[in-house]
Amino acid sequence: MPSMDRRSLLLASAGMPLTLAAAATPAAAPAEPAPAPLPAPPVTEILARFVLETTSEAIPEAVRREATRSLLNWVGVAIGGSRHETLDVAVSALAPFAGPPQAGLLGRRERFDVMNSAFLNGVASHIFDYDDTHLKTIIHPAGPVAAAILALAELQPVGGRDFLTALVLGIETECRIGNAVYPNHYDAGWHITGTAGVFGAAAAAGRLMGLSHRQMVWALGLAASQPVGLRESFGSMNKSFNPGRAAANGLFAAILASKNFTSSDQMIEARRGWANTVSTKQDYAEITGGLGQRWEAALNTYKPFACGIVMHPAIDAAIQLRAEPGFAAGAIERIDLKVHPLVLELTGKTAPQAGLEGKFSIYHAVAAALIEGAAGEKQFSDRAVRDPAIVALRGKVQPVVDASIKAEQVDMTIRFADGRSLHKFIEHAIGSLEAPMSDQDLERKFADLADGVIPADQARRAIELCWGVDGLASAAAIARGGAVA
Amino acid sequence: MPSMDRRSLLLASAGMPLTLAAAATPAAAPAEPAPAPLPAPPVTEILARFVLETTSEAIPEAVRREATRSLLNWVGVAIGGSRHETLDVAVSALAPFAGPPQAGLLGRRERFDVMNSAFLNGVASHIFDYDDTHLKTIIHPAGPVAAAILALAELQPVGGRDFLTALVLGIETECRIGNAVYPNHYDAGWHITGTAGVFGAAAAAGRLMGLSHRQMVWALGLAASQPVGLRESFGSMNKSFNPGRAAANGLFAAILASKNFTSSDQMIEARRGWANTVSTKQDYAEITGGLGQRWEAALNTYKPFACGIVMHPAIDAAIQLRAEPGFAAGAIERIDLKVHPLVLELTGKTAPQAGLEGKFSIYHAVAAALIEGAAGEKQFSDRAVRDPAIVALRGKVQPVVDASIKAEQVDMTIRFADGRSLHKFIEHAIGSLEAPMSDQDLERKFADLADGVIPADQARRAIELCWGVDGLASAAAIARGGAVA
Numbered sequence: 005m006p007s008m009d010r011r012s013l014l015l016a017s018a019g020m021p022l023t024l025a026a027a028a029t030p031a032a033a034p035a036e037p038a039p040a041p042l043p044a045p046p047v048t049e050i051l052a053r054f055v056l057e058t059t060s061e062a063i064p065e066a067v068r069r070e071a072t073r074s075l076l077n078w079v080g081v082a083i084g085g086s087r088h089e090t091l092d093v094a095v096s097a098l099a100p101f102a103g104p105p106q107a108g109l110l111g112r113r114e115r116f117d118v119m120n121s122a123f124l125n126g127v128a129s130h131i132f133d134y135d136d137t138h139l140k141t142i143i144h145p146a147g148p149v150a151a152a153i154l155a156l157a158e159l160q161p162v163g164g165r166d167f168l169t170a171l172v173l174g175i176e177t178e179c180r181i182g183n184a185v186y187p188n189h190y191d192a193g194w195h196i197t198g199t200a201g202v203f204g205a206a207a208a209a210g211r212l213m214g215l216s217h218r219q220m221v222w223a224l225g226l227a228a229s230q231p232v233g234l235r236e237s238f239g240s241m242n243k244s245f246n247p248g249r250a251a252a253n254g255l256f257a258a259i260l261a262s263k264n265f266t267s268s269d270q271m272i273e274a275r276r277g278w279a280n281t282v283s284t285k286q287d288y289a290e291i292t293g294g295l296g297q298r299w300e301a302a303l304n305t306y307k308p309f310a311c312g313i314v315m316h317p318a319i320d321a322a323i324q325l326r327a328e329p330g331f332a333a334g335a336i337e338r339i340d341l342k343v344h345p346l347v348l349e350l351t352g353k354t355a356p357q358a359g360l361e362g363k364f365s366i367y368h369a370v371a372a373a374l375i376e377g378a379a380g381e382k383q384f385s386d387r388a389v390r391d392p393a394i395v396a397l398r399g400k401v402q403p404v405v406d407a408s409i410k411a412e413q414v415d416m417t418i419r420f421a422d423g424r425s426l427h428k429f430i431e432h433a434i435g436s437l438e439a440p441m442s443d444q445d446l447e448r449k450f451a452d453l454a455d456g457v458i459p460a461d462q463a464r465r466a467i468e469l470c471w472g473v474d475g476l477a478s479a480a481a482i483a484r485g486g487a488v489a
Numbered sequence: 490m491p492s493m494d495r496r497s498l499l500l501a502s503a504g505m506p507l508t509l510a511a512a513a514t515p516a517a518a519p520a521e522p523a524p525a526p527l528p529a530p531p532v533t534e535i536l537a538r539f540v541l542e543t544t545s546e547a548i549p550e551a552v553r554r555e556a557t558r559s560l561l562n563w564v565g566v567a568i569g570g571s572r573h574e575t576l577d578v579a580v581s582a583l584a585p586f587a588g589p590p591q592a593g594l595l596g597r598r599e600r601f602d603v604m605n606s607a608f609l610n611g612v613a614s615h616i617f618d619y620d621d622t623h624l625k626t627i628i629h630p631a632g633p634v635a636a637a638i639l640a641l642a643e644l645q646p647v648g649g650r651d652f653l654t655a656l657v658l659g660i661e662t663e664c665r666i667g668n669a670v671y672p673n674h675y676d677a678g679w680h681i682t683g684t685a686g687v688f689g690a691a692a693a694a695g696r697l698m699g700l701s702h703r704q705m706v707w708a709l710g711l712a713a714s715q716p717v718g719l720r721e722s723f724g725s726m727n728k729s730f731n732p733g734r735a736a737a738n739g740l741f742a743a744i745l746a747s748k749n750f751t752s753s754d755q756m757i758e759a760r761r762g763w764a765n766t767v768s769t770k771q772d773y774a775e776i777t778g779g780l781g782q783r784w785e786a787a788l789n790t791y792k793p794f795a796c797g798i799v800m801h802p803a804i805d806a807a808i809q810l811r812a813e814p815g816f817a818a819g820a821i822e823r824i825d826l827k828v829h830p831l832v833l834e835l836t837g838k839t840a841p842q843a844g845l846e847g848k849f850s851i852y853h854a855v856a857a858a859l860i861e862g863a864a865g866e867k868q869f870s871d872r873a874v875r876d877p878a879i880v881a882l883r884g885k886v887q888p889v890v891d892a893s894i895k896a897e898q899v900d901m902t903i904r905f906a907d908g909r910s911l912h913k914f915i916e917h918a919i920g921s922l923e924a925p926m927s928d929q930d931l932e933r934k935f936a937d938l939a940d941g942v943i944p945a946d947q948a949r950r951a952i953e954l955c956w957g958v959d960g961l962a963s964a965a966a967i968a969r970g971g972a973v974a
Contacts, residue, residue, distance in 0.1 A: 090750070097748040101602045103586045117586045193766030198714070222727075229683070229727055230734065233714050235761040242707075242714055242752035245745075249715065260730075263582040265575070267727035276720040281678030 044273035047184075047291045051177055051272070052220035054295050055207045060169040067299045068474065071172045074136050076446055076470040077306045078129055078146035079110060079486050083466075084381060084453030085131035086111025090241045094124055094248075107155035108487035111457045118155040119252045119259075122205070126151035126248030130197070132381050133243075134310045134453075138175075138303060139437065141182035141196055145304060147247035148201030149174035152209045152255045157479040162212055164476030172301045174208025179300035181272065183290035185283035190235075194282060198233030198246030205254020206261075213262050218269075225267025226257035228278035308435040308445060309379035311363040314346050317414035317433040318366060318403075322373035325418055325426045333375055335420045336397065341370070342406035342415035354398075359385040371397035374418075380452045412436055443471075458488060529758035532669075532776045536662055536757070537705035539780050540692045545654040552784045553959065556657045559621050561931055561955040562791045563614055563631035564595060564971050568951075569866060569938030570616035571596025575726045579609055579733075592640035593972035596942045603640040604737045604744075607690070611636035611733030615682075617866055618728075619795045619938075623660075623788060624922065626667035626681055630789060632732035633686030634659035637694045637740045642964040647697055649961030657786045659693025664785035666757065668775035670768035675720075679767060683718030683731030690739020691746075698747050710752025711742035713763035793920040793930060794864035796848040799831050802899035802918040803851060803888075807858035810903055810911045818860055820905045821882065826855070827891035827900035839883075844870040856882035859903075865937045897921055928956075943973060 085091065086109060095114055103117030109124050116124065126147050129135050135144045153170050156162065162170075182189075182200035190196045206227035210220050230253040233246030261267070272278045272291075279286040309319045318341055325331060343366070353365040362368040362384045371394045372383040388394060409415060412432050419425045432438040434445070441449070447467055454463035466485045473479065570576065571594060580599055588602030594609050601609065611632050614620050620629045638655050641647065647655075667674075667685035675681045691712035695705050715738040718731030746752070757763045757776075764771040794804050803826055810816060828851070838850035847853040847869045856879045857868040873879060894900060897917050904910045917923040919930070926934070932952055939948035951970045958964065 093748045093750045094745060097745045097750060101588045101591070101604055101744070103588045103602070106586070117588070119586055193761040222725075225722065225725070225727055226730065229718050229722060229730060231716065234756065234763060234766055236753045236756055236759040236763075237710065237714060240707075240710070240751040240753055242710055242750075242756075245711065245714060245750070245752075259586070260579060260582050263578045265578045265582060265727075265730070266725040267730075268721045268725055271719065271721055271727075274721040276678040278719060278721075281719055 044286070045288050045292055046270060046273065047288050048221055048224050048270055048272045050292055050295070051180075051207070052217055052224060055173045055177060055211050056215070056217060056220055058169070058173060058296060060165050062296060063169060063172050064299070067172060067302045068168055070302045070304055071168055071175065072471065072473055073306070073443070073446060074146045074175070074301075074304045075150060075168070075171060075473060075482075076450060076467065077136050078150045079466060079470055079482065080446075080450030080453045081132060081135045082125050082129035082151075083111040083457050083463075083486055084134070085128035085244070087457055088128070088131045090131050090244055091124060091128050093241070094127055098124070107158040108483050110483070110486040111454075111488065113488040118159050119255050121155040121158075122151045122255050123248040123252040125154060126251035127244045130244040130247045132310055134307055134381065136304050136306050138179050138182070138300060139305055140300075140303065141179060141186040141200070142190065143179055143182045143200055144197045144247060145175040145179055145201075145204065145301070146171075147197065148178065148250040148254060149204040149208045151248065151251035152205035153212055154479070154483050156209055156212055156255070158483050160212070162479045164473045164479050166212060167476070167479035168473050170208040170211045172299070173211060174204035175301040175304070176299060177207040178204030180291045180295075183300070184287050185279055185285055188285035189283035192283065193235050194231065195233030195235055195237065195243070195246045198250045199231035199282060201247055201250035202227045202230055202232060202254045202257070205251045206257040207254075209255050210258040210261065213258055215258065215262055219261045219264065221269050222265065222267040223258045223261035225269070225271035226260055226265065227254050228271040229267070230257065231278075231282060303437065305435060305437060306441045306446060306449070308441050308449065309369075310381045310384050311369060311379060312350060313435075314344070314411065315351050315366055315369045316435055317412060317430040318343065318347070318370050318416065319373045319379045320433045321414050321416040321428040321430045322370050323377055323379075325416065325428050326374055326377050328426055330424060331418075331426065332420065333393070333397065335422065336374070336400055337419045337421050339370060339374070339401045340417045340419070341366070341401065341403040342409050343403045344409050344411045344413065345405045345407075346411055348403060348405055356389045359387075359389055362389040365398070366403050367398040367401040368394065370401045378452070380449065382452070458486070529771070530773050530777055531755060531758065532773050533706055533709050533755055533757045535777055535780070536665075536692070537702055537709060540658045540662060540696050541700070541702060541705055543654070543658060543781060545650050547781060548654060548657050549784070552657060552787045553653055555787045555789055556653055556660065557956065557958055558791070558928070558931060559631045559660070559786075559789045560635060560653070560656060560958060560967075561935060561952065562621050563635045564951060564955055564967065565931075565935030565938045566617060566620045567610050567614035567636075568596035568942050568948075568971055569619070570613035570729070572942055573613070573616045575616050575729055576609060576613050578726070579612055583609070592643040593968050595968070595971040596939075596973065598973040603644050604740050606640040606643075607636045607740050608733040608737040610639060611736035612729045615729040615732045617795055619792055619866065621789050621791050623664050623667070623785060624790055625785070625788065626664060626671040626685070627675065628664055628667045628685055629682045629732060630660040630664055630686075630689065630786070631656075632682065633663065633735035633739060634689040634693045636733065636736035637690035638697055639964070639968050641694055641697055641740070643968050645697070647964045649958045649964050651697065652961070652964035653958050655693040655696045657784070658696060659689035660786040660789070661784060662692040663689030665776045665780075668785070669772050670764055670770055673770035674768035677768065678720050679716065680718030680720055680722065680728070680731045683735045684716035684767060686732055686735035687712045687715055687717060687739045687742070690736045691742040692739075694740050695743040695746065698743055700743065700747055704746045704749065706754050707750065707752040708743045708746035710754070710756035711745055711750070712739050713756040714752070715742065716763075716767060788922065790920060790922060791926050791931060791934070793926050793934065794854075795866045795869050796854060796864060797835060798920075799829070799896065800836050800851055800854045801920055802897060802915040803828065803832070803855050803901065804858045804864045805918045806899050806901040806913040806915045807855050808862055808864075810901065810913050811859055811862050813911055815909060816911065817905065818878070818882065820907065821859070821885055822904045822906050824855060824859070824886045825902045825904070826851070826886065826888040827894050828888045829894050829896040829898065830890045830892075831896055833888060833890055841874045844872075844874055847874040850883070851888050852883040852886040853879065855886045863937070865934070867937070943971070
């Protein structure tokens, strides 16, 4: 075997735990630069302990409230996405292989085993890219975690209070791990929702399954072995695949660990572990700092509009001006916008032909918001971009880049044929941390997404179930309440 | 949202296909260095075409023969691992969630849906780290591919000839992708069998499922989204998890793609695709060069001994000397070995207490080989390392490092009490490309692994089924022949 070098020989060694070999023989991998001394704290152990030992009472009410809002938003977007072609394809592909009908699908009639159910609900919730966002990492936190534990709640008894606690701890786990490697990890090409999300799903599911500390460590290790998603998939069904598969993978990890399927005890922080392998940045203080004191789960945000955040200030302004006295869409002569440069860079399409293209058109978004008073999925449909009134009005939208306008701002002036005008300056667009969507806004968004999927009274009851999650005897009521009977 | 920088805003944009945005607006991600010009050939498309269009007849007989040997070796190690605690744990964990009993497990009685069956057979085959090795990349090629398509062969009609062709093309796909990123990818921390293996499984399964070209491209894209395994897991059950999960993930990808679940068309080579994300090296000529002419699948090797390759020359020498006239184990006074430095670095344990430790003891390995004439799993059991005769003899093994000895060599001299001695110099250890295991060696290995798991006559028939795969009316016969009825 003359072609085998020293490294190859080393690595080819059957049954050779490399870490053991490396520890015993520092010179074992001479072709590589010597690893730097490792000050990494045992974050896998620390997270396992945190996830298992944090009591419901130790989570501040404001954090629990934000997680409840996250849940409501997530159930809504999952119902909204449930009838999309993406779900139809996935359901028909997987049905022949699925296990017992243990858990339902939001917005649909089918029932699957918990792992397939988690996958499908996770996919559905990301199809419109309208789910929640942890702005520090661009993780969409609820999807992987909620999809996993909602399925689990149909398999075993899970009280609402425990469910909400697991949701908080799962979100906390994935966002803190995400913080530790962001932005390098994301810049490298990973879809961080799928790579960090699998930890959140494993943590939350593992807690509800009553894993021991050691088992939780292994669940996180098996989660680390299954990162999901590359940014290159954006624009295809593969994007929403990622949070769904993260949910299923996390559940798979917890289920195996619950029977003592072993992993490393330092899978996140070891020299050849997750953080070093998937990122050039590893800031473990992001994982351990203020654990149980400051809560990433409290920083979740929700999109009021079904499109890129860069257009949100203009849409916000349009909807507010539409509500002012004297507004008349038919009398508009022109709409002047001062916008941040990114708006025209990213959303400069003047004549979108399909709904998806509408998401990249500031002209369409403003016109649709002025005509229809909203910017949900319906306003980014094929129907909307071809609506004659919207098409006519989009030609009157005149955006100009203004260096003094920040990304979260817009300055809009609407001039009417009779010479009157309306003006609005947006400092922080609705949906930002500074101007969060109200509970009522979230309810309206939910109802809009559920419209046409489940009856309005069912949607209303599902909203109430989400608000009341903390007091539910069984969290499975939410799954049943959101499914089609 | 003052904390949001320009990048965050960009990335947070809902529904924003980043590639589209980047193509339309080169300045869209200004905080990053400009990406280098991309000369990457469309390797995802090229591989899809290769996998779909290569006929059985276009694969040279020698390559098909080597793949047949790979199959035989793989079925043997899967049967051998099938009763290990690792499999017991996984089977009991997954049974409550599994789908219809579509496919069996080698060496066991249970039947699962194809994805769980692929997972479990893939795990079983890697438990002893005794499976096949593509020495250029240290990929264990058969596991992910064979596990996926053997399960599939029980679900749909698959002729033996098509099965073998799919096995070749799957192995070719994973090894070429592995070549493109090795060694940087492996050095970073990835368990390359699990990360490249998922492509092999998707390719082979997709071919047998009759995917269209576009669907095959998507299957590879969905495979790219699901890499499995970190080197930190070595030494735990999580190591054998990796090829199993790669098999299941590849199958999952092909099944979804078969119903038109979409992905990117350039998932391997795109700027934010797989190769750039998981490796600092991307040598696409390794994928495209001589495709259909030179065959990585012909370079597969098999381990004659159930331990690290560094000890193989010494074991080879011991077994050969044991067969010489005048050999008498009881009369040995000392055994002198001149070895490559890695041997003592990696396998210097003088007094192993457990079977696994025996794999890191040149003293034990040589003594066991001299006493028992073999170095299979049985010789690395707890029983073997405590055997009084082996324990006594290992104290007489005297290895010294000799700079003139290459890693694939050993120089062994056995001195007996009566003053006689035997000497052997090994130039290329058995199992290397230069001294491959013979077909008979492979059969003996198979029978040894199957011993105690399935009856000897069943093992014999299973061996014949593997040798005759090319002519089988149904490849499912191999799955049935290796399972417990």
